[in-house]
Amino acid sequence: MSNEQIALRIEKLETLKSQGISVYPERFSTNNEIYEAAQLEDGTSGVRVAGRIMSIRNFSKLSFITISNIQGSVQLLLKKDEIGEEPYNQFHNLLDMGDFIGVEGCMYTTKTNEKTLRIESYVFLGKALRTLPEKWHGLSNVELRYRQRYLDLMVTKDTQSRLLARTKMVRAIRRFFEDQEFLEVETPVLQHTSSGALAKPFRTYHNSLDTELNLRIAPETYLKRLIVGGFTKVFEFAKCFRNEGISPQHLQEFTMVEGYAAYWNYEDTMKLMRNMVLFVLDQIFNTTTITIRGQTINFSLEWDIVSFRDLILKDTGIDIDLYPDVEDLYQATLRVNMDLEHTDIESLGRGNFIDLLYKKMCRPQLVKPTFLIRHPIDLSPLARANDQNPALTDRFQLVVNGAEIINAYSELVDPLEQRRRLEAQALLKSNGDLEAMEMDEDYLTAMEYGMPPISGWGFGIERLLMVLTDSDTIKDCVLFPLNKKL
Structure with missing residues (x-):
C-alpha cells in the first residue's frame, strides 16, 4: 500500500475533525447485531446497527453499502433525497472502505430479494488508514494470512466460519463435561519437570527463584494430584507447549482438553468420548454426518476398534510382538526396505520406534473414526498395564482422517x-x-499417598477442529499461529 493512499485518508480524517465530527467516538448504541438485522421483517423501523464498511456501490443519487463483522453482514441503502444532500456528499467525499459507521433506519427487501436497511441517519465511528485487501486467496498470500489474521478474518469466509466453529466447539465441550458433573480446574503452566507426555519441552528461567523451569507439555500429573486430593471428576482447558517439529498436524503452542474420572476404566472413557464427539458435531453443524476427504462419514454409526499390533501387521507385514528388542525391530523394517524418514532413528527406544512405524505406515490410512487399542507398554509410561498381558496397556486413541484426536x-x-x-x-x-x-519425584510422592482406579483422556482443540472441518493444516484452526520473525 502506498504512502499516498495513507496520506489521503489522513487528510479526510483531518477534514472530518475540522467539521466538528468526532473521528474516534466513545460509543454507539445498537439494538441489533448485524446478522440479526439481516433477518428482520420488512417495515421494521428504528433498527440501529454498526460495522465495518466492506463494499460501496455508487449510483447517481443512491449507494448500496455493505457493513459486516465476524458473524455476518447486512446491506444498507443510502439515498440522497432521504438522508439529505450534505450527509450524502459527506459520506462519499470523506468515508472509505474499511471505515466504521453506525446507522439507524428501516428494513426492506430490494428487487433482487436482498434484505436491506434504508439509512435514515448515520454516525462516523472510525477511520481505516490502510485500504483493505481486494483479493485474499492464492498460495502467495498464505503466510500473510497467518501473519495478519485480522485481515484474513475480515475477508475470508472459510476462515470466519472455521474459527467461529472453534468458539462453538469450546462452548459445547465445556457444557458437555459440566453436564456430566465434571469440575473445571486450572493447573500450572510453569513446571519443574515435563511430565504427562512424550515430548520435548520449552525451557525458561525464573529470576526470583533462580531456577530453570519448563512450560508444561501436558497438565496430566497435576490433574492426577487433584484426584489424590479428593476430586473425582475433573477437566481442564490447558494451554500446552511442545518444542517439536512443525507439520500440518502439529502446533508448538496448543490448547489441550484433559480430564480424569476416579473409579472408571478406559472403556468407560471410550463411551464418554464418543458421546462428546457426537454432541460437539450436533452443536456446531446440527448433524453427525460430515464430509472428510470427499468421503461422507456418519459419526453416529459404530466406530471400528483395532489393536496396535493388528494394525501394524496389516499395513506393514511386521508382527511387533516378535521383536522385543528395538534393534531387531529396526532390522526388520530395513529388510522390507522401509524408510521411516527419521534423522536420529537409532537413538529411539522401542516405544517411540513403534510409534514412528505406526505414524508413518498406518495412521494416514485411517479415515473413518477408529479406536486404536492395546498399545505397547513402552509407548505409555503413565498408563495401566493390561491384566491379561502386562506388555500392553489399557489405552485407546481415537483416529479420524489420519490424525489422532483423542488419547485416553x-x-x-x-x-x-x-x-x-x-x-x-x-x-x-x-x-x-x-x-x-x-523423573518426577514430586508426582511419585503424591502417588504414594494413594490413588483410586482412574481413567483419563486428553485431546487438542485445534486437532479436533482440523479433522471435523476437513482443514488441510492445523494452522488454519488457531486464531494467531506462530510464524518466523520477519
Missing part, C-alpha cells in the same frame, strides 16, 4: 511400578531419546 487410558496408580517406568524413561533420555520422560 486407564491410569497407572501403582507408585512402585510408576517409579520403575520413569527410571526406564530417564535412562532412555540419558541415552539421547529427547522425547522420553523425566
Whole structure:
C-alpha cells in the first residue's frame, strides 16, 4: 500500500475533525447485531446497527453499502433525497472502505430479494488508514494470512466460519463435561519437570527463584494430584507447549482438553468420548454426518476398534510382538526396505520406534473414526498395564482422517511400578531419546499417598477442529499461529 493512499485518508480524517465530527467516538448504541438485522421483517423501523464498511456501490443519487463483522453482514441503502444532500456528499467525499459507521433506519427487501436497511441517519465511528485487501486467496498470500489474521478474518469466509466453529466447539465441550458433573480446574503452566507426555519441552528461567523451569507439555500429573486430593471428576482447558517439529498436524503452542474420572476404566472413557464427539458435531453443524476427504462419514454409526499390533501387521507385514528388542525391530523394517524418514532413528527406544512405524505406515490410512487399542507398554509410561498381558496397556486413541484426536487410558496408580517406568524413561533420555520422560519425584510422592482406579483422556482443540472441518493444516484452526520473525 502506498504512502499516498495513507496520506489521503489522513487528510479526510483531518477534514472530518475540522467539521466538528468526532473521528474516534466513545460509543454507539445498537439494538441489533448485524446478522440479526439481516433477518428482520420488512417495515421494521428504528433498527440501529454498526460495522465495518466492506463494499460501496455508487449510483447517481443512491449507494448500496455493505457493513459486516465476524458473524455476518447486512446491506444498507443510502439515498440522497432521504438522508439529505450534505450527509450524502459527506459520506462519499470523506468515508472509505474499511471505515466504521453506525446507522439507524428501516428494513426492506430490494428487487433482487436482498434484505436491506434504508439509512435514515448515520454516525462516523472510525477511520481505516490502510485500504483493505481486494483479493485474499492464492498460495502467495498464505503466510500473510497467518501473519495478519485480522485481515484474513475480515475477508475470508472459510476462515470466519472455521474459527467461529472453534468458539462453538469450546462452548459445547465445556457444557458437555459440566453436564456430566465434571469440575473445571486450572493447573500450572510453569513446571519443574515435563511430565504427562512424550515430548520435548520449552525451557525458561525464573529470576526470583533462580531456577530453570519448563512450560508444561501436558497438565496430566497435576490433574492426577487433584484426584489424590479428593476430586473425582475433573477437566481442564490447558494451554500446552511442545518444542517439536512443525507439520500440518502439529502446533508448538496448543490448547489441550484433559480430564480424569476416579473409579472408571478406559472403556468407560471410550463411551464418554464418543458421546462428546457426537454432541460437539450436533452443536456446531446440527448433524453427525460430515464430509472428510470427499468421503461422507456418519459419526453416529459404530466406530471400528483395532489393536496396535493388528494394525501394524496389516499395513506393514511386521508382527511387533516378535521383536522385543528395538534393534531387531529396526532390522526388520530395513529388510522390507522401509524408510521411516527419521534423522536420529537409532537413538529411539522401542516405544517411540513403534510409534514412528505406526505414524508413518498406518495412521494416514485411517479415515473413518477408529479406536486404536492395546498399545505397547513402552509407548505409555503413565498408563495401566493390561491384566491379561502386562506388555500392553489399557489405552485407546481415537483416529479420524489420519490424525489422532483423542488419547485416553486407564491410569497407572501403582507408585512402585510408576517409579520403575520413569527410571526406564530417564535412562532412555540419558541415552539421547529427547522425547522420553523425566523423573518426577514430586508426582511419585503424591502417588504414594494413594490413588483410586482412574481413567483419563486428553485431546487438542485445534486437532479436533482440523479433522471435523476437513482443514488441510492445523494452522488454519488457531486464531494467531506462530510464524518466523520477519
